[in-house]
Amino acid sequence: MKLLITGGGGFLGSRLASTLLARGQLAGQKIRSMVLADQVAAGPKLLADARVQMRTGPLLAQCAALREEAFDGVFHLASAVSGECEADFELGLRSNLDSTRALLDALRLNVAGGGAVPRLVFSSSVAVFGPDPGVPLPRLVADDTLPAPQTSYGTQKLICEHLISDYTRKGYIDGRSARLMTVTVRPGRPNGAASSFFSGIIREPLAGVEAILPVDADVSHPVSSPALTIEGLIRVFEASRAEFGGRLALNLPALNVRVGDMLEALEAVAGKRVRERVRHVRDERIAGIVANWPTGASFARATRLGLKPAASFAHIVRQYIEDCRNSPDAETTLKGMLQ
Secondary structure (H helix, E strand, C coil): CEEEEECCCCHHHHHHHHHHHHHCEECCEECCEEEEEECCCCCHHHHCCCCEEEEECCHHHHHHHHCCCCCCEEEECCCCCHHHHHHCHHHHHHHHHHHHHHHHHHHHHHHHCCCCCCEEEEEEEHHHCCCECCECCCCCECCCCCCCCCCHHHHHHHHHHHHHHHHHHCCCCEEEEEEECEECCCCCCCCCCHHHHHHHHHHHHHCCCCEEECCCCCCEEEEECHHHHHHHHHHHHHCCHHHHCCCCCEECCCEEEEHHHHHHHHHHHHCHHHHCCEEECCCHHHHHHHCCCCCCECCHHHHHCCCCCCCCHHHHHHHHHHHHHHCCCCCCCCCCCCC
């Protein structure tokens, strides 16, 4: 099996690649080679694996060459994030819409030339949901809730969902879109996502650094751990078409949690002094974006695939700490933890 992971140099992409390489197989087939496409290279440990090829540069510029390669499976994770798309409309269109269309056409043209139909998993987002006067946002957004995105990022993700559905209908790909919940805790530095603080208010205090909370503590949102997100992407890939249940996107499992509950879990795991490193300074821009996001999600189709959310947010915090302790190249240190 030959795989392509776009965004393969990023946090989720490189973690997915490492997980798959450790397994050695996907959907019952041996993984013989893996192409990682991203604007930045993956870490040296991943690149040391003889099965891995790294392609650096904008995905849009790589797609013409990808027409000449046949892939058995594709995980399309590459994306500009929410805050970036709001600040730079052209960037969002180019990175999310244009790149996805070019990738799908590269796969389509390869199939037209005699290649096998590849299976593709697209990482969509809970950001496809939002409030609208004609479509009130329910307390929990379900697989069949009508999407009404209120950000450019969410709109672009929704358009891509439908493109993938139509390319699947036409037989060009076997596509599946999985709506990721906000992934926390992410290691490293904050990114341009409006949701970045969901990781920052845990990651920075554990590392002995002050964190700014830009929204109120009663804000509720669906989240998932990195490990469970990767598990969900792999299970969606391996599901039969009948198991997946049609062509439309499904919600990955969510832990529906208040920001205040996240901070209480942080204190329970790491102590009061660590929690006190979080300072509330409301940011109206971020708060305004978050106000248009779902407060929670349900995930009936993912449940039928055997997927489950985290048991508690404290479990997610402990898992992050363990990941950092076990990673020799972890950017985040835990020197301030429990002090």
